[in-house]
Amino acid sequence: NAGVTQTPKFRVLKTGQSMTLLCAQDMNHEYMYWYRQDPGMGLRLIHYSVGEGTTAKGEVPDGYNVSRLKKQNFLLGLESAAPSQTSVYFCASSRLMSGAYEQYFGPGTRLTVT
């Protein structure tokens, strides 16, 4: 049982390049999330999904797109990377159950945009 995995672990991009971060979970969770964490700040929600084929914007969605074509995968795309997107990105998943809102996080992807 791998839980939540993220690919890649590290990446360096030049300004204007694009990339996709992949998140996979094997817990059959309905909900999936993408967060970013910057120094001195908590995790900020970028986008989330409440089920296959559905996505919604979080607190800081600008510059990112997401897709959830399969229940177990949640992709985060950067179409034209900017230095302000240098951050650590965390994916998480959770169950569809009232009162059981705890999220299970992946190990993170450290992205640097130069």
Place this chain on the structure above:
Amino acid sequence: DQQVKQNSPSLSVQEGRISILNCDYTNSMFDYFLWYKKYPAEGPTFLISISSIKDKNEDGRFTVFLNKSAKHLSLHIVPSQPGDSAVYFCAGRDNYGQNFVFGPGTRLSVLP
């Protein structure tokens, strides 16, 4: 505007003593609060949660207290152990949807 605040960036405690981590929030729409622990180079892991209709929840060495009128949460760890040294995040769930708002974290150091 920070909806969830953790005003102590760091805290040091002696092993065996109590650790108290505090969290304040401004959003009255939060219906659940959660605490997570994070080690370096790892993702956060869930510790304990509390519903907004309760004032206390306990799980082993961890107890969370909620004072809804003061919009204040605290996490108590008793007794503290060196393995508890980590960054602790408080988070609130907005009952409008699956929107979770995290505080900036408090770094706890438990000294042997």
